[in-house]
Amino acid sequence: MGRVADVADPVLLTPPASSEDLPAVCGLSRVPSKDGEATYFERKMGDTELSYYLPSRQSGVNDMYLHLGLNAPEHLMSWARVRTVWAILRLRHPLLSAAAQMHDYDDVRFVYRVPDASDDVLRDAEANLEYRAQGKDELIDSYLNGPRTLSNSRLSYLVVSHTEEDPAEAILTPPRTPSPSAETFEPSSSPSEDDARAPTQYDLLICAMHFIGDGMALHTFANDFLGLLGSEQSASDLEAMLRAEWAERWQDKDNDASILPTALEDNMPITWNKLRGAAASVDFEISQQKLVGGQAFPKRKHPERHTIVPTISFPEDRTKVMLKKCKAKGVSISAALFAICNVAWARTSDSSKELPALMYSALNLRPYFTVKRPSPWDSYWFISIGYFNVILPSFVPSDRTRAETTFWHRARSAKEQSARAAKHPLLVSRTQEMAKVRGARARAWGREDDEKENGTWTPPTPSANAVPHREPVLPARAKVPSTALIGLSLLGNLDGMYKHATFPNIKLHTLTTGSRQRHGAMLLFGYTFVGKLWVSLGYDENGFAEGVVDKFWTECLQAIDEYLV
Known part of the structure; x- marks a missing residue:
C-alpha cells in the first residue's frame, strides 16, 4: 500500500460544493436522527475501506475515473436527460451520494441523507454533474493532475464533455440558480431526422472515491x-x-442503516475460535513470507507529481490473432501481459538478475460473498477487491527460440499463480487477515502524516514500529526483499460487461480508466473493448529516473508484437 505523498496538491473541489450541503453532514454525531426535516443513516467503514480512505484525504490518492468516448444523437445527451438518469442511479446506489465523516483514525463513517422527495434526488444529481468543452486528454489530465474533484462531501461526480470548433457554441453546464426549465434543455420527445442521423462526439468521465x-x-x-x-x-x-x-424506497417506509452496503469484511464473515484464528495467522504469515521480489524501477525525488497515461489499442484483426494465439498456448491475454512486463523489464534493467520480479494485481472477491442483500438495497457500489502476486524470474535467454519458449512458459506460470490465488481454500481468512494489516498500516501512517503536517511528529524510537506490533506465530526467519516491480489491472473482456445492443444509438469507441496516484506510482491496464486490445500505462513521469519508463513501455509494445502477433 502506498504512503500519502501528494501534499503539494491543493485540496480544492472542482467546482466547490454548495455551502448549503456542508452543514447537513459536517455537524452530525449520531444517526438515524431528525435534524429539522432531514433524516440520516450512517455506518463505520471497515478496514479495507479505511485503507483507501485515509491515504486519499489530502490530495485524492486512488480517486478513480472511467472515461468513455462515444458518439450519440444530441437529444440522448441533453442535460435534463443525463441529470435524470444520473439521479436514478444515485438513488439506487446510496454510497454515490453519501458523505464521509472522520471522527478518529479508526472511526470514519459513511453518512447518507435520506431524500425527502424525488426532486431532492434531482437536485443532488445536478450538484454533482458538469458539462464541459474539453477533449479526452485535457479531461483526464485535469482530473489526474489538477485540483481534486472529489471530497468528503462529494464521493462521486459526472462530467459530460462536448467540443465544437466554435467554443462559444459548446455545451456548458447550465446555471444552477435559478434552476433551468425543462423547456430550455429538453428537446421534443420526437427528435428531428437530422438529429437522429448525425451523432455527435461526447466524452463521459465518471469519477468516484475508491x-x-x-x-x-x-x-x-x-x-x-x-x-x-x-x-x-x-x-x-x-x-x-x-x-x-x-x-x-422511501415513501411510507421505516428503513434503517442497513440500506447502506456493508463493508467487505462483513460480506465474507467467519465464525472465529482460538484454533481457527491461530491457523489463519500461521497461514497468512507463511503466504507473506513467500513473496520475494527484488526488482524496482529507479526512482527520483521531485516536488510535483504528474501522472500520464500513454494508451495504445490494437485493431480488431490483430486482436483476434492475439487471442487465438494465446488460446493455442493455453493462456489468456491477462496471463500473457504478466509475461510481457517480465520480458520488457529483463530487457530494460541493468540491475542484478538474482532476485525475481514480483508483480501484483487485483482479485474480484464478489464471488466469495456469503451475505446476500435484499432488493431494492442490493447495490453493487462497494469495494470488493483483494490482491494476489505473480513472481517470475528476472532474466530471459538471449537465443530467440529459447526466449519464445520461455515467454510462454512464464505466461502459463502467471496463469497458474493467478488461479492458485483465486481458488485457495483459505482465501477468505487471508482476506480478513490482510484487511487487518492494511487497516492498521493506514491508521498508523495517517496519524504520522497528520502529525508531520501539523509539526508535531517525532521520529519513533528504534524499538518502536510504525505499524502496531503483530505477534509472530512462526520461528524467526531471515528477511527477504518483497519489492513489487509493477501493478497490473487486468480487466478482461469488457465487451462482456457492456451490453452494446441495449443502447444501439450510442456507439462507444474509447475507454480509459485509472486513478489519481501517489508520487512514483505506476499501474499497467490491459483489457479488450469494442473488439480491440487496449494497453495503457499510468505513471508519475516525475517520479522515475529519466527515460527508464519510456524504455520499458517501448519494450512492452515490442514484446507484444514479437510474441502475441
Whole structure:
C-alpha cells in the first residue's frame, strides 16, 4: 500500500460544493436522527475501506475515473436527460451520494441523507454533474493532475464533455440558480431526422472515491447508465421511473442503516475460535513470507507529481490473432501481459538478475460473498477487491527460440499463480487477515502524516514500529526483499460487461480508466473493448529516473508484437 505523498496538491473541489450541503453532514454525531426535516443513516467503514480512505484525504490518492468516448444523437445527451438518469442511479446506489465523516483514525463513517422527495434526488444529481468543452486528454489530465474533484462531501461526480470548433457554441453546464426549465434543455420527445442521423462526439468521465467501489462497480454502473440513457424511454418516462423508485424506497417506509452496503469484511464473515484464528495467522504469515521480489524501477525525488497515461489499442484483426494465439498456448491475454512486463523489464534493467520480479494485481472477491442483500438495497457500489502476486524470474535467454519458449512458459506460470490465488481454500481468512494489516498500516501512517503536517511528529524510537506490533506465530526467519516491480489491472473482456445492443444509438469507441496516484506510482491496464486490445500505462513521469519508463513501455509494445502477433 502506498504512503500519502501528494501534499503539494491543493485540496480544492472542482467546482466547490454548495455551502448549503456542508452543514447537513459536517455537524452530525449520531444517526438515524431528525435534524429539522432531514433524516440520516450512517455506518463505520471497515478496514479495507479505511485503507483507501485515509491515504486519499489530502490530495485524492486512488480517486478513480472511467472515461468513455462515444458518439450519440444530441437529444440522448441533453442535460435534463443525463441529470435524470444520473439521479436514478444515485438513488439506487446510496454510497454515490453519501458523505464521509472522520471522527478518529479508526472511526470514519459513511453518512447518507435520506431524500425527502424525488426532486431532492434531482437536485443532488445536478450538484454533482458538469458539462464541459474539453477533449479526452485535457479531461483526464485535469482530473489526474489538477485540483481534486472529489471530497468528503462529494464521493462521486459526472462530467459530460462536448467540443465544437466554435467554443462559444459548446455545451456548458447550465446555471444552477435559478434552476433551468425543462423547456430550455429538453428537446421534443420526437427528435428531428437530422438529429437522429448525425451523432455527435461526447466524452463521459465518471469519477468516484475508491473506498466506495472498484472497477467492477465502475463498469457495471457505466453499462447501466448507458442502458437508461440510450433507451427508448422519453424524458417523462425517466422522470416517472425516478418518482416510482423513490416511492418504493422511501415513501411510507421505516428503513434503517442497513440500506447502506456493508463493508467487505462483513460480506465474507467467519465464525472465529482460538484454533481457527491461530491457523489463519500461521497461514497468512507463511503466504507473506513467500513473496520475494527484488526488482524496482529507479526512482527520483521531485516536488510535483504528474501522472500520464500513454494508451495504445490494437485493431480488431490483430486482436483476434492475439487471442487465438494465446488460446493455442493455453493462456489468456491477462496471463500473457504478466509475461510481457517480465520480458520488457529483463530487457530494460541493468540491475542484478538474482532476485525475481514480483508483480501484483487485483482479485474480484464478489464471488466469495456469503451475505446476500435484499432488493431494492442490493447495490453493487462497494469495494470488493483483494490482491494476489505473480513472481517470475528476472532474466530471459538471449537465443530467440529459447526466449519464445520461455515467454510462454512464464505466461502459463502467471496463469497458474493467478488461479492458485483465486481458488485457495483459505482465501477468505487471508482476506480478513490482510484487511487487518492494511487497516492498521493506514491508521498508523495517517496519524504520522497528520502529525508531520501539523509539526508535531517525532521520529519513533528504534524499538518502536510504525505499524502496531503483530505477534509472530512462526520461528524467526531471515528477511527477504518483497519489492513489487509493477501493478497490473487486468480487466478482461469488457465487451462482456457492456451490453452494446441495449443502447444501439450510442456507439462507444474509447475507454480509459485509472486513478489519481501517489508520487512514483505506476499501474499497467490491459483489457479488450469494442473488439480491440487496449494497453495503457499510468505513471508519475516525475517520479522515475529519466527515460527508464519510456524504455520499458517501448519494450512492452515490442514484446507484444514479437510474441502475441
